[in-house]
Amino acid sequence: MPSANFSAFVCTVSNNFVYFCTAMGKVRVFLHFISRHRRVSLAGFVALFVIGWLVWRYTPTHRQMLHSTVIVKVQQWYELSWEGKHSVFFTRVVGDSTLTGLSTDSLAARSLSYSVGSWLDHWALVPSCNGRLVTSVPDSCAPDVRTATSLLIMEKNRLEGRLRKLHLQSNEIHYFLHSHGVQDEGFGSVAEYSAKIDARYKSAQALKKVLDTWNGKTPLKLTPHSAYTLYYYNWKDKPDSDHATLVASSERGQLRLLQNESHTLPIGMSAVKPLPWTTLFSGKALTVCYPGINEPAFANVWLHPTLIPLPSRKDSVRISPLLSGEGAPLFTEHGRFVGILSKGKMIKKSKVMHLFSKEAAL
Numbered sequence: 001m002p003s004a005n006f007s008a009f010v011c012t013v014s015n016n017f018v019y020f021c022t023a024m025g026k027v028r029v030f031l032h033f034i035s036r037h038r039r040v041s042l043a044g045f046v047a048l049f050v051i052g053w054l055v056w057r058y059t060p061t062h063r064q065m066l067h068s069t070v071i072v073k074v075q076q077w078y079e080l081s082w083e084g085k086h087s088v089f090f091t092r093v094v095g096d097s098t099l100t101g102l103s104t105d106s107l108a109a110r111s112l113s114y115s116v117g118s119w120l121d122h123w124a125l126v127p128s129c130n131g132r133l134v135t136s137v138p139d140s141c142a143p144d145v146r147t148a149t150s151l152l153i154m155e156k157n158r159l160e161g162r163l164r165k166l167h168l169q170s171n172e173i174h175y176f177l178h179s180h181g182v183q184d185e186g187f188g189s190v191a192e193y194s195a196k197i198d199a200r201y202k203s204a205q206a207l208k209k210v211l212d213t214w215n216g217k218t219p220l221k222l223t224p225h226s227a228y229t230l231y232y233y234n235w236k237d238k239p240d241s242d243h244a245t246l247v248a249s250s251e252r253g254q255l256r257l258l259q260n261e262s263h264t265l266p267i268g269m270s271a272v273k274p275l276p277w278t279t280l281f282s283g284k285a286l287t288v289c290y291p292g293i294n295e296p297a298f299a300n301v302w303l304h305p306t307l308i309p310l311p312s313r314k315d316s317v318r319i320s321p322l323l324s325g326e327g328a329p330l331f332t333e334h335g336r337f338v339g340i341l342s343k344g345k346m347i348k349k350s351k352v353m354h355l356f357s358k359e360a361a362l
Contacts, residue, residue: 060270060273060335061335065270065286065307065329065331065335066288066307067268067269067270067305068118068119068269068270068271068272068288068329069116069117069118069119069232069288069305069328069329070116070117070119070133070232070269071116071117071230071232071290071293071301072114072115072116072117072133072135072228072229072230072244072258072327073113073114073228073229073230073231073301074112074113074115074135074137074226074228075110075111075112075226075227075228076091076092076110076111076137076224076225076226077090077091077106077110077111077224077225077226078090078091078109078148078222078223078224078225079106079222079223079224079225080148080152080220080221080222081220081221082213082214082218082219082220082221083213083218086213086214087104087210088102088103088152088207088210088211089102089103089105089108089109090102090103090109091109092111093143093147093148093151098151098155099148099152099155102155102207103203103207104203104206104210105203106225108203110227113137113294113326114293114301114325115135115136115293115326115327116135116289116290116325116327116328116329117133117134117135117244117258117327118133118134118272118288118327118328118329118340119265119269119270119271119272120132120133120271120272120352121272121273121274122356124273124275127265127271129271130259130263131259131260131261131262131263131264131265131266132247132257132259133244133257133258133259133260134255134256134257134258134340134352134355135256135258135326135327135340136255136256136326136341136342136347137253137254137256137326138326143222145220145221145222148220148222149220152220153216156211156214159207159211162204163201163204163205163208166197166200166201166204167201169197170194170197170198173197176190226246227243228243228244228245228258229242229244230242230243230244230260231301231302232266232269233268233304234266234267234268235266235268236268239302242260242261242262242266243260243261244258244260244261245258245261246258247259247355247359248356248359249355249358250351250354250355254342255340255342255347255351255352255355256355257355257358257359272329273337274337274349274352275336275337284309284311284312284332284333285317285330285331285332285333285338286307286308286309286310286330286331286333286335287307287308287310287317287319287324287328287329287330287331288306288328288329289308289323289324289325289328290303290304290305290306290325290328291303291306291323293325294325294326309333310330316345316346317330317341317346318344318345319341319344324344325341326341326342326343327340327341327342328340328341329341330346337349339351
């Protein structure tokens with residue numbers, strides 16, 4: 001019996017040795033082929049490397065798509081200045097007769113909105129983000145300086161009546177507070193309202209003091225301002241933030257190309273990689289969104305991104321703006337970048353990439 005086991009063992013070893021020799025022979029033949037056809041072999045290795053690179057670069061995972069976005073806090077306001085030393089600020093023009101948020105304090109005149117920013121590579125084959133991202137913001141409808149001048153004259157005339165009204169309200173509330181002897185819950189509410197009226201009155205007085213230095217004929221200079229803050233979760237999954245500046249914008253200012261202060265893609269983030277050719281949908285689409293970002297009751301800069309599927313038709317898609325968020329990237333079901341969302345519709349990749357040419361022109 002032991003001799004039979006030994007014979008089987010010897011047979012197994014012999015067979016393995018034969019297989020090993022056969023394999024080594026094939027390896028030698030393969031190496032000999034490579035040595036005789038070096039150029040063909042090199043071209044083959046290069047082709048395999050390029051194919052592997054393209055597959056890796058243009059087939060993002062769900063995690064990479066989620067980490068390609070940030071929340072962008074957008075603040076916008078306008079400045080009217082004259083003689084190089086006096087300035088007032090306002091938020092926007094409403095209708096044809098009002099400069100909303102008119103103040104001597106730029107912080108009080110800032111409008112606030114939130115959008116989604118997508119890290120974006122410039123070139124298709126190599127990492128070229130350099131801390132740049134694209135987003136979409138609500139239409140600002142910037143006025144021209146002639147319109148702003150006429151509206152400022154109207155605001156200056158209305159300011160006298162506003163001051164008289166605020167002064168009267170302040171006197172009446174102060175009289176009530178001094179004559180009311182019981183400091184109950186209602187008294188506290190009235191006192192709080194009184195403080196707000198006093199603050200508005202002081203603000204209006206400061207505005208009048210500055211506007212009195214303008215005679216209504218001195219030319220005004222209109223300057224738009226904006227500030228951008230980025231919020232995201234870093235590679236440690238910890239909340240992080242950064243400031244960004246405007247690099248380029250579309251004609252109406254809806255699309256904006258921003259760049260962070262370090263000019264580098266943060267560690268753990270993934271830049272969107274645009275293909276150099278047109279990519280169409282095949283019935284399904286994917287987008288990264290922050291549900292509720294534009295709803296004041298739910299807006300939060302520390303929301304987590306969500307990847308959701310969308311129905312698509314040819315090269316179009318629709319989604320509720322409350323669900324998607326302005327500037328959310330749009331992908332095919334295989335992760336190919338095709339554009340960004342704005343007002344529930346898609347802005348094609350070609351228009352997004354055109355922002356880089358405007359950057360070069362600056």
